[in-house]
Amino acid sequence: MRTGVWLVGARGSVAVTSIVGAAAVRAGLTEPIGCVTEHPVLRSDALPAFGDLVFGGHDIATISVVKKAEALAESGVVPARLVATLHSELAAVDEEIRPLPHGTAAEVAAAVTADLLHFRRRHGLARVVVVNVASTEAAAAPHPAHTSLESLRDALDTLPPSALMAYAAFEAGCAFVDFTPSTGARLPALHELATASRVPYAGHDGKTGETLIKSVLAPMFAMRNLRVRSWSGTNLLGGGDGATLAEPAANAAKSASKQRVLSETLGYQPDGHTRIEYVPDIGDFKTAWDLITFAGFLGTPMRMEFTWHGCDSALAAPLVLDLARLTAAAHGAGRVGPLTELAFFFKDPLGEVDHALGAQFEALATFVRSL
Amino acid sequence: MRTGVWLVGARGSVAVTSIVGAAAVRAGLTEPIGCVTEHPVLRSDALPAFGDLVFGGHDIATISVVKKAEALAESGVVPARLVATLHSELAAVDEEIRPLPHGTAAEVAAAVTADLLHFRRRHGLARVVVVNVASTEAAAAPHPAHTSLESLRDALDTLPPSALMAYAAFEAGCAFVDFTPSTGARLPALHELATASRVPYAGHDGKTGETLIKSVLAPMFAMRNLRVRSWSGTNLLGGGDGATLAEPAANAAKSASKQRVLSETLGYQPDGHTRIEYVPDIGDFKTAWDLITFAGFLGTPMRMEFTWHGCDSALAAPLVLDLARLTAAAHGAGRVGPLTELAFFFKDPLGEVDHALGAQFEALATFVRSL
Amino acid sequence: MRTGVWLVGARGSVAVTSIVGAAAVRAGLTEPIGCVTEHPVLRSDALPAFGDLVFGGHDIATISVVKKAEALAESGVVPARLVATLHSELAAVDEEIRPLPHGTAAEVAAAVTADLLHFRRRHGLARVVVVNVASTEAAAAPHPAHTSLESLRDALDTLPPSALMAYAAFEAGCAFVDFTPSTGARLPALHELATASRVPYAGHDGKTGETLIKSVLAPMFAMRNLRVRSWSGTNLLGGGDGATLAEPAANAAKSASKQRVLSETLGYQPDGHTRIEYVPDIGDFKTAWDLITFAGFLGTPMRMEFTWHGCDSALAAPLVLDLARLTAAAHGAGRVGPLTELAFFFKDPLGEVDHALGAQFEALATFVRSL
Amino acid sequence: MRTGVWLVGARGSVAVTSIVGAAAVRAGLTEPIGCVTEHPVLRSDALPAFGDLVFGGHDIATISVVKKAEALAESGVVPARLVATLHSELAAVDEEIRPLPHGTAAEVAAAVTADLLHFRRRHGLARVVVVNVASTEAAAAPHPAHTSLESLRDALDTLPPSALMAYAAFEAGCAFVDFTPSTGARLPALHELATASRVPYAGHDGKTGETLIKSVLAPMFAMRNLRVRSWSGTNLLGGGDGATLAEPAANAAKSASKQRVLSETLGYQPDGHTRIEYVPDIGDFKTAWDLITFAGFLGTPMRMEFTWHGCDSALAAPLVLDLARLTAAAHGAGRVGPLTELAFFFKDPLGEVDHALGAQFEALATFVRSL
Ligand SMILES: NC(=O)c1ccc[n+]([C@@H]2O[C@H](COP(=O)([O-])OP(=O)(O)OC[C@H]3O[C@@H](n4cnc5c(N)ncnc54)[C@H](O)[C@@H]3O)[C@@H](O)[C@H]2O)c1
Ligand SMILES: NC(=O)c1ccc[n+]([C@@H]2O[C@H](COP(=O)([O-])OP(=O)(O)OC[C@H]3O[C@@H](n4cnc5c(N)ncnc54)[C@H](O)[C@@H]3O)[C@@H](O)[C@H]2O)c1
Ligand SMILES: NC(=O)c1ccc[n+]([C@@H]2O[C@H](COP(=O)([O-])OP(=O)(O)OC[C@H]3O[C@@H](n4cnc5c(N)ncnc54)[C@H](O)[C@@H]3O)[C@@H](O)[C@H]2O)c1
Ligand SMILES: NC(=O)c1ccc[n+]([C@@H]2O[C@H](COP(=O)([O-])OP(=O)(O)OC[C@H]3O[C@@H](n4cnc5c(N)ncnc54)[C@H](O)[C@@H]3O)[C@@H](O)[C@H]2O)c1
Ligand code: NA
Numbered sequence A, B, C, D: 001m002r003t004g005v006w007l008v009g010a011r012g013s014v015a016v017t018s019i020v021g022a023a024a025v026r027a028g029l030t031e032p033i034g035c036v037t038e039h040p041v042l043r044s045d046a047l048p049a050f051g052d053l054v055f056g057g058h059d060i061a062t063i064s065v066v067k068k069a070e071a072l073a074e075s076g077v078v079p080a081r082l083v084a085t086l087h088s089e090l091a092a093v094d095e096e097i098r099p100l101p102h103g104t105a106a107e108v109a110a111a112v113t114a115d116l117l118h119f120r121r122r123h124g125l126a127r128v129v130v131v132n133v134a135s136t137e138a139a140a141a142p143h144p145a146h147t148s149l150e151s152l153r154d155a156l157d158t159l160p161p162s163a164l165m166a167y168a169a170f171e172a173g174c175a176f177v178d179f180t181p182s183t184g185a186r187l188p189a190l191h192e193l194a195t196a197s198r199v200p201y202a203g204h205d206g207k208t209g210e211t212l213i214k215s216v217l218a219p220m221f222a223m224r225n226l227r228v229r230s231w232s233g234t235n236l237l238g239g240g241d242g243a244t245l246a247e248p249a250a251n252a253a254k255s256a257s258k259q260r261v262l263s264e265t266l267g268y269q270p271d272g273h274t275r276i277e278y279v280p281d282i283g284d285f286k287t288a289w290d291l292i293t294f295a296g297f298l299g300t301p302m303r304m305e306f307t308w309h310g311c312d313s314a315l316a317a318p319l320v321l322d323l324a325r326l327t328a329a330a331h332g333a334g335r336v337g338p339l340t341e342l343a344f345f346f347k348d349p350l351g352e353v354d355h356a357l358g359a360q361f362e363a364l365a366t367f368v369r370s371l
């Protein structure tokens, strides 16, 4: 059951860490730490094996996968000796990455669809999952043409790039995962197309750091019936993603996505905001600091703070592999439309779902057993 | 359904905060923040109302409940104006607190049993729950006489004080809750007695601070399949409990109780220890700092730290009320022996139970529905 | 040597905490903790005693000093029992606080000058120090009329309020202290006036929290020849001042003032910014979190973070008293113009001065001995 | 002016980092970040150049300098490419490191003295500074024979190893620096010998992490006349030094040394302790967490906490080079006995000196100008 993983943004940090990691696990050079699909409760024969994953993708950057992997090793994201050992595997993936096509929106979409079909045929793949790990876009303005597939066909140029990619993926009969907060498949017209093409989709925005912690701490306060008064977060990050997020528009998209878990879990919105700040020297190891003030019995004021110092790409990459495996299996099992059971992976999940991590894990386990 | 709550250590911080809080909730002066039994999912008519709780207890200290409440107000644990308003209610509870009886172990047990029976009769109570909130004892040495009720009868003087209290409670047909890490009912002979007396019991060691956080963070690392490398904790605390825990023997009992959640939830024991240090100036607002180091994908080292600044008595008191209500209802419903479904409340719960807080909450909800 | 302290913003938190504190020290009810002029090295007979200080001021708010003091007690800034005991002293100060006069800039200035002269005469004061503790203004636009006293006389309406106050103070022969980041006396025309009136002035922006720490940590990195790579700060605060600083313009003035110490002490500007965020629930106890990344020997990356949880008004008030005493003594000793030796107290000090706290303390000690 | 640096513990982390660093600076491959003697204010022609330093030493371990340097590179203490480039320089130093001699105390001392004399002669060195960077010893019991040189001569076997090394160094006419908390030269009999041999000595215990911060923060609280109520510290560390310090006796020596700065700077001893805990996974990057509670104006309680995440060996190594250069220059300038002006470098400095870092820097600058 050879399965394609087509990465939009294939030369970025998350993409290349995923590629290195899959190759290392396949070669038996590392354990799949951080891969949720290797948790004893979730392991399943229904999922394609790591060794069955074949990588390709699009990017607007031209840095080679090997060079990018070396840069990641230099900054401590991946071990240097893995990169050296896997040199030829990485170079082979590089061959499968294509520049983003040029032209009108319709031309780009057609070219991307063609790329996907060739990739599937060339490698004899059972199916291909397209995963968006490109730079976060500015939040897109709503447009009337996005409400139905019919109206969309003549208005493809109103789509933001991530949505155009989802469009092309669905046209090619591929499932789509949005690991970013960008629009992606989140439009009625695209839902219609996914349904017509009989493919599933998942998203949005991988849950790797501060929001992950929120998704267990906020339920704790709720279960204990404590009143959260304020929750303020500061995220300092460098790296390519950091530079993008320093753009106010992208920052707004991301910050909103990071706040949802609180109101959803607590049932009210405490004071405070989440902020993202670009600090080049921090590099790929993001530092998040959160202060939570809360009231206990008789209103007694208390507080908690935490500092999270995580390597974003190393936290994201195993989830990209998990999502590719799970979405491919769901596609194989005939699942169509939004995979709300994958909420465990996302800051801003599709559907009306529980935002508590424990409940999401249960939902995921049930889902895996159903495949 | 008037229900007695008999507090061992009734003049201590946790006890008096519970007494003030119950009176304040009953008088409609405060919301029951921090009371888990008021969580929408757990609210139940099977539980005695706050207004139905009648307090009494034993203590070796002589400070009046009012004076203690004023001292707690001075240090910010309870609002000063509540204490002033509730002056007569608090003075009334003071009348119900008796000094610890003197004499041989058998004489003490008999006198405590008599106190409990008088209390029940005097107030026309449906039943009485004895809750141990006395100072933590040194870990007790095992003794062969503790293995059966028959052998225990002639060896009551081998029991540590908390176990003698449980013995007396069971003799009086009362349920018993151990909110401390002390021995309490945790002996085969006492289990036999509880069974014979048809009463339930619960314990051990209220989960209020650092361990509460551990019980949601450790499962998060487990669910994400991340490898925790070390988990080191420092607890700085003043107050009466702090002074007791500075004793090496009590400290050892408490620290062991605080570590169990890690190995139970992760499936292995990471490096690092938990330490308790007495710092008088910290007073009742404990500060805990934990450092967690963990490995992500490809072994990349990461870390998280948190600081918890909570008022221990204000966190414990609503749980004492919850436990009294739940245990009384269980007793009323005919439950006998260990209430393992109350693991949600304890650092070191009875039975082979899940240590993840989310799972414990589910178990608790099922339990409440069964009453 | 009875000395007047005229507070602009006299009904605010800093002002009222200063008033309560001075009364408490005078009455022997508290020690002068936090008063730098009571440090053994700085104590001097040249300074007016606490008992010699007479308070008055202007404000646009109408809340009474007693009510404000009670509100401060409620939120833990000052002890409630002090406020109760000092009721009549506080009520007496209330009589000395006047609303801000209305009219053209020239009329306001004249009325303020008249208020100051009456105050001095009424109480038989040797001299009066005007201290600006009003809300922070937006950074003012430069104006050509501000460059000389002559041109300013016809353009008083171009002055921001804080500068108009400094103008009126100098006209009345009073020294002026700017405890805020506002413009105050910091204009060539006002310097000319201060010189002509033979009065000293001091500023800007009391150094109470995060910047205080920076002023000892940054020199440490410099003395150890370590390379600071980034320094990012987050300040969460509620209270009146917090609401004002949430205004982007005031925020900008304050943040710039907070950054100066780094470049001045290190000799270069590291990555990172300082941010102020208004979080109502935080109240008067500001929480600042700073992350510092630095390179050690052979470039090895290291980091430090700190959390400061201080009560701003309680940190500021003793400095207001110190500044009043020191400035009055300097005035008495014939000092005219900027008091650069008071840099110890300010985030954004006047003149080309050392920004390391230790050096500033030495300069202050020399200054006190010279009086 | 070629100068010998004889390292006791020459195969340890601090020693080998110093050796790598000196070679790298000499080769122009790195800047001397962290070297205090390269601070513009302290740079002096009186000091031997980095290029003039010749390394040798004793150790009981047998790991080669190259292997140790590679291990340090693996754990991120030094850059791997530096170690590769400097391979032959490191191998050359390895030749100069001798095993610790065996025999009676007198025989060991004589053999060490002989090693030092040969080293000086072999390399034509102007002078040799012996620096103790061996594992920390247990605190040594006082012995009457240590009070005079005469009585010591017949009781050399009562000396702990560090003191025997100082003895041998002085006999060889070498200056001695104790970078550890061990006894070293700190005995009246050894002071007598240093004086007779006309050599200077310095110590104790390099100030690299938590204590460094204390030495600037404690003076800040003192200068601001704030009352520190408690200061509690936790140091988590792995590495060779961590394993040694896990021994209770060594731990006690070190912890006492870390506390002195508080009482010396504040004039009183606040509540709280400093603790060292061995956590293997932490490795060479120590994490220290300190909580400081303090009272402000009117007794208002406040708090500060900091986390320091530093690489101990990378912080220590440049100071070892500084101390070697400074002590050699002092020796050359005819200085004899304790170099109290080097207090800047030590947790537990010799003599009655100021413990505030700023004052120590001034004393150091005056000292350097005097050479
Ligand atoms: N790392 C995490 O923990 C995490 C978590 C959640 C979401 N994400 C999201 O994942 C995405 C990737 O993060 P990253 O750190 O790898 O960023 P990155 O900047 O390293 O990589 C992004 C890549 O996308 C490419 N790209 C940009 N626009 C493109 C387009 N229109 N078409 C194709 N490629 C394009 C860029 O050239 C670059 O190679 C971001 O959107 C980020 O917000 C990351
Ligand atoms: N506060 C929390 O968050 C929390 C959490 C878990 C467990 N606990 C446990 O709860 C207990 C009470 O804590 P606290 O803060 O109220 O302590 P405390 O010291 O304020 O009160 C203990 C009381 O017990 C009394 N006492 C001591 N020995 C007794 C005996 N043999 N019989 C009867 N009374 C006796 C003391 O006189 C005192 O009044 C402690 O064992 C503590 O470890 C507290
Ligand atoms: N608290 C600290 O640690 C600290 C440190 C440095 C600077 N400051 C500055 O001190 C000032 C006072 O802080 P606060 O916390 O007391 O604020 P606050 O809001 O409690 O008080 C400000 C007072 O100024 C009054 N006011 C506003 N405009 C005025 C005007 N034009 N004329 C006269 N009065 C006016 C307000 O009515 C209010 O009573 C702020 O500018 C703040 O930035 C405070
Ligand atoms: N790294 C720092 O920041 C720092 C700061 C202050 C003090 N120190 C002190 O510096 C010393 C060295 O620290 P490290 O991290 O390099 O430790 P380490 O364990 O890596 O090295 C110590 C070396 O000393 C050797 N040794 C042990 N006993 C000896 C003896 N009797 N004679 C000769 N050699 C002996 C060991 O074999 C080892 O090679 C320790 O005492 C430590 O407390 C270090
Ligand atoms: Na912290």
Ligand code: NA
Pocket (backbone or CB within 6 Å): A306, A307, B305, B307, C305, C307, D306, D307
């Ligand atoms: Na922290």
